[in-house]
Amino acid sequence: MAPELALCFAESARYLVFSSHVPKFIYYSHLTALVLSLLIGLFVYFKDRKSLTNKILFWSLVPFLIWVFFNIIIWASNRSDLIMFLWSIQIMIEPLTYIGMFYLVYVFINKHDVGLTTKVITGIIYAPLIIITPTIYSLAGFDLSLCIPIESFYSYYTYVLELSAIIGIAFYALFRYSKEQSTNIKKEILLLSLGVIAFLLVFASGNIFGSLTDDWVTSQFGLFGTPIFATFIGYLIIRYRIFNVKILATQVLVTSLWILVASILFLRTIDTVRIIVVVTSVLLLILGIYLVKSVKREVEQREKIEKLAKELEKANERLKELDQLKSEFVSMATHQIRGPLTAIKGYASMMREGDYGDIPENLKGTIDIIYESSNALTVIVQDFLDISNIEQGKMKFDFSVVDLSKLAYDVAEALAPNIEQKGLRLKLEIEPDIVVEADVGKMRQIIGNLIDNAVKYTPKGSITVRVRKLDKTMRLEISDTGVGIKPETLPKLFQKFSRAEDASKANVLGTGLGLYVAKKLIEAQNGRISAESEGEGKGAAFSVELSLK
Structure with missing residues (x-):
């Protein structure tokens, strides 16, 4: 027979924790x-x-x-x-x-x-x-x-x-x-x-x-x-x-108050309740003081923020005015510079072609340098002028039906002597009769700039110009076997003043504006431009896509 279990008192606990004899x-x-x-x-x-x-x-x-x-x-x-x-x-x-x-x-x-x-x-x-x-x-x-x-x-x-x-x-x-x-x-x-x-x-x-x-x-x-x-x-x-x-102090105080108030439910003696009420009153006083200070601080901070917002708005307006003045100045300066540069380039070209008679052998190299330098500076000035017009909203487009196959062929043939002079091969893979609606002058400029970039950054090898139809669009692609582009450089290649780290070694006069301008001009014609490269030394390819007419 099992021994009788010793019990302290008769009443058993309910749910383990509830008993009337517990204070x-x-x-x-x-x-x-x-x-x-x-x-x-x-x-x-x-x-x-x-x-x-x-x-x-x-x-x-x-x-x-x-x-x-x-x-x-x-x-x-x-x-x-x-x-x-x-x-x-x-x-x-x-x-x-x-x-x-x-x-x-x-x-x-x-x-x-x-x-x-x-x-x-x-x-x-x-x-x-x-x-x-x-x-x-x-x-x-x-x-x-x-x-x-x-x-x-x-x-x-x-x-x-x-x-x-x-x-x-x-x-x-x-x-x-x-x-x-x-x-x-x-x-x-x-x-x-x-x-x-x-x-x-x-x-x-x-x-x-x-x-x-x-x-x-x-x-x-x-x-x-x-x-x-x-x-x-x-x-x-x-x-x-x-x-x-x-965490906010109010959360801590409110939680403490809730615990104190809820705990009164478990108290019966008035003296104990008074203690809890006193403690609760003290916490309420602390909470009230804290909330008043918080509201006051919030009002003061809001006033400071409003004041700073007004000052910032004035500063932004001033910056916009300065930016507008800067754009107008750049536009005026480039207009003034472009004239003399065009004259220098024109006279140098005439001298190279013999319009002023035979040129001594010791001057031919110098005239070639004058022509190439003035031509490069003309491109840079044009880029600055284009940016100024884009930022001021003054860039004008003359849309018409353009045979892009013929345009790409003409631009490539015009630049062929420069490409051959550098010892590079020019490959043309152009499908005929690809027609789009675009600004022929802007497209000529974009194609020329892309080919010119390929020439500058390709020490040896070839440059390929492709034009082909896709489903509802056409693609113009200019690829080279040049220095290539690092993967981390590709995402920022079309940003203003952005250049690859080693770009200055291949082209000292580059400004990082040409691709930015090309992107803006293509986007204004509802097209897109992109660049691809497998890395340094593996060449690069630039593609332009436009909707077919």
Whole structure:
């Protein structure tokens, strides 16, 4: 026959935690500790699950949460076996919160994990508790009159660990505080260590008081270290953004108020209710002051923003005026420069062709340089003029039906002597009778510029001009076997003043404007331009697509 189970009193607990003989103060103290710990742990953990400090804080609070939950069951239960079992588990897991908090302070200050040796030594120091938990060296018996276990002397080893952890945190934090140079970091160390020490010291004091006096009701005040800890953590989060958490002070205060007001439901004595009302009133006062300051600060910031917005608007208007003046100046200057350059280029061309008679051999090279240089400068001036017209919205287009096959052939043939002079081969792969609607002058300029670019950046090999039909569009492609383009340069190739890193080696006079102008001119004709290259030394291909007529 099984031995009769020893019961402290007749009433059994409902749902493990509810019993009429449990003082309401017990529920109030435990509920506050449970809710605050759970909120802090989960909130910090899920804000940054990769952060080591966030994980340590969460897992340090887990044994505390288990301890508090088990403690409510112990208060409500009348079964000696269940109370003995849970009490022994409490003794074993209680120091884990203290060890975890020491771990938290260390990692928070040093920003890195502790070494394996330290973890092993800590495990060895903690191991005796695990060994004695299922033996009489933890709990020697059970007092039915008080409905509490009789703790063995060896079970007080848990308090040795707890007090050692508190002293260790205090001395280590003080040492690192004295060595730290940054004022803000010193404040963070001070506030976190004070919050942790207050939480652990109040909790340990309550448990030690209960073990020494058997007055376990009074000892429950030890759970009120949790609000102290929550206050320090909340301030650190608000003020210093620790644990990678951004939160408003109003959220913390409102949550605290909700917990305090809800906890009144578990109180019956008017004196206890008065205490809660006083605390709630103080928090309401703090919240009110904070909200008034926040509104005032927000109004001041809005006024500053409005003032800055007006100043910025004026500055933008001024910048637009300056940009317009710049564009007008560039337009005027390029007009003035283009005339003399055209004259120089024209006379140099006439001299090369013998219109002024035979030219001495020693002057022919010089005249060629004059012609090539003036021609290059004419292209640059034209690019600046085009940009000025585009930015001012003055670029005019004369659309007509254009035989692009013939136009590409004519431009390529006109540039053939320059290509051959450089020792390059010109290949033409042009399908006949490809007609589009475009500005013939602009298209001549674009094709010429693309071929001219290919010549400049191709030291040897060939240049190929292709014109072919696609489904609803046509494609003009000018490819070369030149220096090629780096992959990282391709995305920014058509930006204003953008050039490849080594472009100046092949073309000193390049400005990075030609492709930008070509892109704007093509887009204005409802087309698109693109560039392809397999990399440096592998040539490049520029393609223009327009809708077929």
